[in-house]
Amino acid sequence: MDKTSFEMKSAIDGPMHVSLKHDSAHKHVTGTAEYIDDIPEPAGTLHGGLGLADRAHAQILSIDLDAVRSAPGVVWVMTADDIPGANDVASTGKHDEPLLATDLVQFHGQPVFAVFAETRDQARRAARLAKIEYRDLPHWTDIDGAREHGAPLVTEPMTLKRGEPETEIEKPEFRVQASMNIGGQEHFYLESHIAFAIPGEDEDVTVWSSTQHPSEVQHMVAHVLGVSNHAVEVKTRRMGGGFGGKETQSNQFAALAAVAAKKLKRAVKFRPDRDEDMSITGKRHDFRVDYDVAFDKKGKIHAVDATYAARCGFSADLSGPVTDRALFHADSSYFYPHVRLTSQPLKTHTVSNTAFRGFGGPQGLLGGERIIEEIAYALGKDPLEIRKLNFYGQRGSGRTVTPYHQEIHDNVIARIVDELEASSDYRKRRKAILKFNETSPVIRKGIALTPVKFGISFTLTAYNQAGALVHVYSDGSIHLNHGGTEMGQGLYTKVAQVVADAFQVDIDRVKITATTTGKVPNTSATAASSGSDLNGMAAYDACRQIKERLIDFAARQWQVNRDKIEFLPNRIRIGSEIVPFDTFIKAAYYDRVQLSAAGFYKTPKIHWDRAAGRGHPFYYFAYGAAVSEVSIDTLTGEYMVDRTDILHDVGKSLNPALDIGQIEGAFVQGMGWLTTEELWWDAKGRLRTHAPSTYKIPLASDRPKIFNVRLAEWSENAEPTIGRSKAVGEPPFMLAISVLEAISMAVASVADYAICPRLDAPATPERVLMAVERLKSL
Template sequence: MNAREGEFTAATGGGPAGAADAGERNLAPGTQSPHAPTATQPAAGRALPHESARAQVAGTATYVDDIPEVRGTLHAAPILSTVAHGLLRGVDAEAARAMPGVRGVLFAEDIPGDPVLATFVHDEPVFARDKVEHVGQVIGLVVADTVMQARRAARAVQVDIEPLPAVLDVREAHAKQSYVLPPVTVRRGEPEQALAAARHQLQGQLEVGGQEHFYLEGQVAYAVPMEQDQWHVYSSTQHPAEVQHWVAHALGLENNAVTVECRRMGGGFGGKETQAGHMAVWAALAAHKLRRPVKLRLDRDDDFLVTGKRHPFAYDWEAGFDDTGRLTGLKVAMLANCGFSADLSGPVADRAIFHTDNAYYLGDVEIRSYRCKTNTQSHTAFRGFGGPQGVILIEAILGEIARHLGLDPLDVRKANLYGVEDRNVTHYRMKVEDNILDPLITQLEASSRYRERRAEIARWNAKSPVIKRGLAITPIKFGISFTATFFNQAGALVHVFTDGSVQVNHGGTEMGQGLHTKIMQVVADELGVPFERVRCTATETGKVPNASATAASSGTDLNGRAAQFAARNVRDNLAAFVAGLDGCGAGAVSFRGGQVISPKTTRGFDEVVKSAYANRIQLWSDGFYRTPKIHYDKVTLTGRPFYYFAYGAACSEVAIDTLTGENRVLAVDILHDVGTSLNPAIDLGQIEGGFIQGIGWLTTEQLVWNDKGLLATHAPSTYKIPTAGDLPPHFQVRLWHEGNREDNVGGSKAVGEPPFMLAISVWEALRDAVAAARGDGLAPLVAPATAENVLRSLHG
């Protein structure tokens, strides 16, 4: 080991700066601080294990590819375009048809229904027809007896494409006014005048890359023909109802002919909100043509090439501010790289607009959003759904302002926080009524020793010529609800069987986030039975129809409350029955600890259920919930699109090697608001996982398309997600102590997406270190901050 390598190891192996003097700070990896209720308390609030954890560890949890295949099942593989943009002149599949095991090949002409997918914009063909618009676009399918036979045959298909000029850069697309949807502008006040009158002005550009979902279970669907032209589709999807609609649309059937089922996914992160529908449609079309069950499972390389990513963004901005760093005027242009079709780009770009403020009041502001069409995969939902692309911009701007003024970045952030009276209304006209930003950030500032560590890091950087450290605190204020108001509804079914056991079914889907577990806890408490008496069954369109996607961090908010209402209906039936037996009011009957208690006597829950059944009392019910208070004008992008906000803050310390660009995260302290946690263990896991996934987006996960439009980073060998080795030596998560001020299920708050954006603190800390290394107050760093990009920021 040379001297420089030894310095880097010493600098990055011991936790935060000054840790040797901070004996009270726990430096154990993954330190957590949950509220830990005792086992005697109700199920909600307890750190109960994930309902599938034992089965997953044992390898007995069933995913789509584990379902026993019906006799005669065939396997499909896609025929992919190798050209980014071109005219489709012809396809020669004779060689593929002659290969062993091949049972058929299908193209657009084999679609009995609409050849265009049933998306909102209706702009994406099921199979490419007259032209191709990205490398990896699916032209057709080969169907064979085995997976490998199908894949080998698909590669043998000869496709004749006449290349056309391809647009691969978002700024080029903007210059050519190549858009999948019209531009959108949100404006408040007079930003031009505010900028002109500002004491200080800055302007700049920013480039932020996309992100591959990299779910452990790839995209997969299994379509089984049933009697009388009905279909059962097993799909790894976050939105079974949409898959049902898409499949029926492509087959030319009504929705009632298609049932879609999803027991669980091996990860989704938004990648299976719309784009799981493609797999299901393709598998169903192949099954329709060949009258056999068909499974389609993409391999990892094809998954990378076929499916969309987090939207890459480019930005232009102008900011005016005073001597304290408080913004007085802001103009922003956002260029969203949407790929070749709209998919969910409209609402993703809208949410980026909504979250450009993050935690800060924007007075005179204009945000222009351009939804740019390029010849790449159609980008789609990803954890945060445009929120991260909005939040990172304002954090970058405030960081630039702090360096320009020579102020501590945290002080500039605090100067811009939402406050009271004239500083508590967002740029989209929603009042911030539940603001806890200042006390939350102040508490984290103290517990993380932010001020002391900044001084320690300054002393370190003054003495260290090669290894530089950086530190940053960034907050999050994230709106919870679907911005499309009509999606904020949910249904559920609760069945109580005659032995007293309980079954719940709801419209949400389980992708590892613990949704089923939390809902089982809610139902158990509503009926007063032990958690172990409740089971959650597979999500199925034939049980709860028209369900919204499990997205927008609203899975528990919506489905948990619907399940609670369903269980309450059954409980009320039982209470009325017991009240009739004991001559009391139904309100005097309570349910807890597996018992039903009236003023007269106490009975076991099982006993009451058996008696109620014998007296023909209904033991099952449905529940329905729609989020209150929200409204939103999608033309002006104003209103109250969110029911409430979730808050948090993270303090991150990093080190960079100025000779190689290598960087490491040394320490992370998080204080996050989940309201009254329904399950602290699951919530902490979501915070940790979301944060680490955010680190991946901002440090290692770089998507690279070559000049021919081929995604060159399409395998684990070239695309680097975080591993256990990337965990910071000090990683502490604490939960904010206050419940949700809105009437949400159990007083809880959503936790799926907000923590992801706390990782922006790592990127801001890296920019802090870059500025220290450069010595000129500049930090021209793009995201992700790979070693190469850090070097460019230092020496470019």
């Protein structure tokens, strides 16, 4: 974008649907953005450290903490016996996730006790002095091990079924049965988890938490302290990244800090270092997809039967809804006439996996794209041809019903793909790549165009609600608070644009304030790509209420009809008179007009019956497509992404600059998941990829050498969302599947494209090289 597109447009255009900079962008780059660790510490602040188990699965026989208690600077050592309320921080209500282990350890690195000392270094050093005796028990850390040991499920599985897949899968001429392993992913937010608790009088405690879900932290802290929710206030101004890793995982640090603060009557800060954070917090779920697909000679899918098994960890956490959403997106963008999809959430002796950008959707969608790839290689066709043949149709086509029986009414995927195919010169480039591969002995190229269809809404219907609080002060300035949290994605800026647009004032008049449970209660997590949808509408509702009162006041005071009153840029037209906004507001104040309102919004139309596998779980769908071109070295397995073109549907964008930033970031993060980021546990159940030295996120040099990103500017949401926009946080993450499939094509070229390479993810250079050698030997 050129520079002018990031500047404030004329007041006539309004503050919404224009590119405004992130409200904290200048603070991020100058280092003045205040995070929790920047808050000045009160005198006497203590710091927490964790005592971690060094077994994957064991009974605790004895614990000797004498050396810990006598270490320099130590004020208190906390065990499970010191917890005043419940020893439980399970987000699902299953009570299967103790704050501190008691007699059983279920993953390597599980917290057993906590140390509170005068300095963070003293607390961490003291925590290493404990003497714990164990009796080892059998353990398993992956899906294969869980299946071999008959591991239990951490939560109830789900099945989606439509048609008669049991019998219909036998009928077509062609059939493929295979499996795909999909790796997990570390969130790698730049700011690690942190909580800062300050005790108040009576039962009160205030907690600053780096969390995507302040209300859940409030509930968990109250639960652990044994007090009511009203005694706990949780504040979050901003996070240094979240990506889902701070939806439930913040609970334990906030609870530990709060218990110590109330016990010791001193401020307490808890901040693990990067190694601890990576070892003891959940990650993206690993999946094994076992698929069985039947199709005709043209490549049209007739029936699909697939099982999505997941490594969930030792407790349920969010594995139920994550594996559910994997099934919701296992169809990708394709209509399956007969289908059965089953989840298998398996218990393992690893840290419990949790929410991550896409929330199971990427794993489900990747499985669906692998099915397309299988068909294309089996029939010797371009995968794009197979994709187009199997896309969902338009209304009345008989090809619009998903495996969960929701009918798709807003399908624009064919238009997105056709436009991107043309603008990226896909056909011409693919033909050139095929010719290049015929004569290149070492370097091989690949290209792939993959689509995204992603459902927007929390699948737990109750979470689809939001509140907001708007104050208009007598000088015309505006105070905004809502339940969404800011983790760098620009949510605060977008909601401020909504408020400024509602009153037709400059964005500078709107003060963005920290999310706090003391202002807006019972908030949902900032997740499921619903932050702008929910909180924007709640803020708009608050503005609407205030505007109605102001219009009533103006009609009465100026003796004009309501339809003669209009909000103009920074002023009000009342009949034939123009009044500056701040003058008008001051007059309303002196007339005792209420200038404050609490707004509320709940997503309409959605409903879901999990037991029946039927319903309307998503309000709408977001769409997109990407074309990626890669080159691989067949002697080493190394590769580079030469070019990526993206066309993405965000509806009528609230802020194009922020949306393009989200698309670019999501794509690169997705590329990391599918190519470089690998989680590895050793035979003792220890996570060995627990630091930047061993866990490889993408570098700036790994991005596509040519990177073209466009918004589908013709799009408007068919549903009445805020400004007719669409969610953008999670859907573009899956555009990176184009990179994996382009690598797959390059690998397939060594066997004349006759065999599906069946690359597992992440497709590290080692895996690429092994796939090349395997195909060469056939």
